[in-house]
Amino acid sequence: AQSVAQPEDQVNVAEGNPLTVKCTYSVSGNPYLFWYVQYPNRGLQFLLKYITGDNLVKGSYGFEAEFNKSQTSFHLKKPSALVSDSALYFCAVRPWGGYQKVTFGIGTKLQVIP
Amino acid sequence: NAGVTQTPKFQVLKTGQSMTLQCAQDMNHNSMYWYRQDPGMGLRLIYYSASEGTTDKGEVPNGYNVSRLNKREFSLRLESAAPSQTSVYFCASSDGYEQYFGPGTRLTVT
Numbered sequence: 001a002q003s004v005a006q007p008e009d010q011v012n013v014a015e016g017n018p019l020t021v022k023c024t025y026s027v028s029g030n031p032y033l034f035w036y037v038q039y040p041n042r043g044l045q046f047l048l049k050y051i052t053g054d055n056l057v058k059g060s061y062g063f064e065a066e067f068n069k070s071q072t073s074f075h076l077k078k079p080s081a082l083v084s085d086s087a088l089y090f091c092a093v094r095p096w097g098g099y100q101k102v103t104f105g106i107g108t109k110l111q112v113i114p
Numbered sequence: 115n116a117g118v119t120q121t122p123k124f125q126v127l128k129t130g131q132s133m134t135l136q137c138a139q140d141m142n143h144n145s146m147y148w149y150r151q152d153p154g155m156g157l158r159l160i161y162y163s164a165s166e167g168t169t170d171k172g173e174v175p176n177g178y179n180v181s182r183l184n185k186r187e188f189s190l191r192l193e194s195a196a197p198s199q200t201s202v203y204f205c206a207s208s209d210g211y212e213q214y215f216g217p218g219t220r221l222t223v224t
Contacts, residue, residue, distance in 0.1 A: 032211065034211075034212055034213075036213075036215075041218075042217060042218070043118070043204055043206075043215035043216050043217050043218050044157075044204070044206075044213075044215040045215070046212040046213070046214065049211055049212055051211065090156065090157065101159060101162065101172065102159075102213065104156050104157040105156055106154065106155060106156035107156050
């Protein structure tokens with residue numbers, strides 16, 4: 001069975017500092033990996049995805065994520081955090097091939113402190 | 115282009131009442147999903163529809179039924195609501211990779 005672990009319930013970072021939100025996964029075969037963001041009282045919004053190719057993927061709002069196959073990780077990063085980045089972040093995984101269900105992590109709350 | 119829309123936004127039910135949550139997408143996506151979001155548990159898949167005419171159970175289907183009415187619409191029905199179904203419900207659609215989510219329905223069962 002596939003799974004996603006987001007080991008930190010909350011990450012606090014000062015505005016202007018780099019941020020990292022961690023994600024590790026388990027899946028049979030090659031993965032498709034995703035990051036989503038959820039602002040209060042809103043639905044999830046897609047940030048970025050890894051399908052194949054370059055291990056560093058860039059997404060919306062200056063976010064990027066690095067796929068590391070040997071460590072089965074897909075950490076979300078941003079060089080300089082903004083207060084407006086404060087939100088709930090979800091990592092998700094699904095296997096390659098055909099139609100497959102997506103498994104989400106439980107989410108990490110990012111708090112950017114002015 | 116409205117994306118994914120859900121109705122209603124809020125609902126309060128008494129135990130044993132029934133209701134249908136509506137979802138529609140205008141992106142011509144084949145796949146549609148229903149999730150529930152509970153504190154500390156992330157998103158859990160209730161039902162999904164890989165394509166028009168097909169539906170399948172997710173992780174937590176008990177107490178729910180779905181209908182894929184056409185390519186655009188995917189409804190979720192609670193036949194006899196229970197307090198354990200108090201949650202925020204999200205509909206999503208997909209073109210095969212990322213999912214696009216609706217704004218959610220906040221349901222309280224008393």
